[in-house]
Amino acid sequence: MKDSAILITYDKEDSLKEALGLCDSAGYEVRKIIQHRILNKSKYGLGEGKVDELKEMLGTIKPDVIIFDEILKPSQNYNLASTLKMNILDREALILEIFERRAKSSESTLQVKMAQLRYEMSRAKEKVRLAKMGEQPGFMGIGKFEVDVYFNDIKNRMNGVKSKLVKSSTQRALHRQARKRFGFKTISLAGYTSAGKTTLFNILTGEEKEESPKLFTTLSTTTRKIRLKNSEVLISDTVGFISRLPAYMVQAFKSTLEELVYTDVVIVVIDISDTILELRKKFKSCISTLDEIGVNKDKMIFVLNKSDLISKEELSEKSSQLDLTNNKKWLAISSSTGFNIAQLKTLIYQALDNAPSIEKKNETPRPEIRINYED
Numbered sequence: 001m002k003d004s005a006i007l008i009t010y011d012k013e014d015s016l017k018e019a020l021g022l023c024d025s026a027g028y029e030v031r032k033i034i035q036h037r038i039l040n041k042s043k044y045g046l047g048e049g050k051v052d053e054l055k056e057m058l059g060t061i062k063p064d065v066i067i068f069d070e071i072l073k074p075s076q077n078y079n080l081a082s083t084l085k086m087n088i089l090d091r092e093a094l095i096l097e098i099f100e101r102r103a104k105s106s107e108s109t110l111q112v113k114m115a116q117l118r119y120e121m122s123r124a125k126e127k128v129r130l131a132k133m134g135e136q137p138g139f140m141g142i143g144k145f146e147v148d149v150y151f152n153d154i155k156n157r158m159n160g161v162k163s164k165l166v167k168s169s170t171q172r173a174l175h176r177q178a179r180k181r182f183g184f185k186t187i188s189l190a191g192y193t194s195a196g197k198t199t200l201f202n203i204l205t206g207e208e209k210e211e212s213p214k215l216f217t218t219l220s221t222t223t224r225k226i227r228l229k230n231s232e233v234l235i236s237d238t239v240g241f242i243s244r245l246p247a248y249m250v251q252a253f254k255s256t257l258e259e260l261v262y263t264d265v266v267i268v269v270i271d272i273s274d275t276i277l278e279l280r281k282k283f284k285s286c287i288s289t290l291d292e293i294g295v296n297k298d299k300m301i302f303v304l305n306k307s308d309l310i311s312k313e314e315l316s317e318k319s320s321q322l323d324l325t326n327n328k329k330w331l332a333i334s335s336s337t338g339f340n341i342a343q344l345k346t347l348i349y350q351a352l353d354n355a356p357s358i359e360k361k362n363e364t365p366r367p368e369i370r371i372n373y374e375d
């Protein structure tokens with residue numbers, strides 16, 4: 001049976017939709033939704049009156065957890081949890097739970113572990129701070145020596161995970177060198193979670209990787225070889241982005257996302273069936289994440305996916321809203337119906353064309369390599 005939850009989110013339609021998507025992906029059944037304009041009040045995130053209302057509600061609804069769709073400071077989380085006597089999952093913890101459920105490859109498992117340890121460390125520091133102030137008698141009933149042991153334990157576990165991640169990052173660099181040596185050009189798919197990256201990847205490669213309306217379906221990078229006109233290129237599917245994610249979580253997936261820096265063309269997949277509000281928010285979040293990782297704007301191609309779901313008029317209205325109209329490198333497509341996929345291939349080919357090492361059919365055949373990043 002699913003665990004039940006009370007969801008607290010912003011009073012905006014797009015925030016609600018995303019928050020419900022996150023709850024569903026994490027496996028929670030939402031019994032009650034509470035929406036507020038402000039979720040960052042200093043003591044509890046919520047105002048004190050709202051906390052009292054919530055307390056009363058708990059008696060009848062009896063949820064297993066309270067999901068708070070904003071990043072709470074450790075002190076806010078602690079205050080809320082202790083006054084409500086309930087487990088509080090903030091946006092960070094909720095996304096971590098989804099990541100934990102979804103991580104399949106050894107690298108993504110390590111990346112999630114790293115993010116969890118960072119989260120635990122920030123909470124631990126807060127507990128110790130409170131214990132020192134005498135607000136929380138004893139730190140889990142233990143003294144200074146044990147606190148040090150506890151911190152060191154987290155640190156040691158972090159170091160262990162870190163060194164394994166360094167290994168997989170080195171492995172990636174070696175793979176990249178190999179691709180270069182063999183003259184392969186590379187393309188990567190990037191974009192907000194659920195934009196349709198994997199569906200596009202599947203249609204371009206003939207693969208059957210899992211695609212789903214749930215958020216964060218893909219956590220690890222898969223790379224496949226495809227033929228574009230006379231050339232063979234490598235294409236990678238990547239983890240999706242989301243707004244309001246703390247930097248350390250992006251950091252945890254850095255080695256996976258780093259692929260985007262070295263790739264020749266980045267296809268930014270946009271779900272054009274979203275409302276203007278969602279589109280703007282998600283687009284902004286994608287661009288700033290790509291910027292943060294250090295991806296060069298010149299190598300981005302924008303695809304407006306799911307265009308089968310909207311009318312032509314809506315499409316032109318939305319693309320002008322996104323300010324893409326002066327940018328030649330964008331195209332409306334549908335990964336479900338195959339609309340404009342041939343044109344997309346041409347667009348990608350053109351973007352790759354200037355590149356010197358692209359493999360042409362009439363050249364001496366090169367040995368085949370197949371790189372699988374799954375594990």
Ligand SMILES: Nc1nc2c(ncn2[C@@H]2O[C@H](COP(=O)(O)OP(=O)(O)OP(=O)(O)O)[C@@H](O)[C@H]2O)c(=O)[nH]1
Binds near residue numbers: 199240307308336
């Ligand atoms: N109607 C329509 N649905 C689409 C299209 N492309 C993808 N979808 C649907 O959108 C949902 C999300 O697709 P995915 O390919 O899993 O999205 P993703 O970007 O890989 O998502 P994450 O891996 O979670 O980041 C799925 O239910 C797809 O069937 C499209 O062109 N049209």
Ligand SMILES: [Mg+2]
Binds near residue numbers: 197199210211217218
């Ligand atoms: Mg995917």
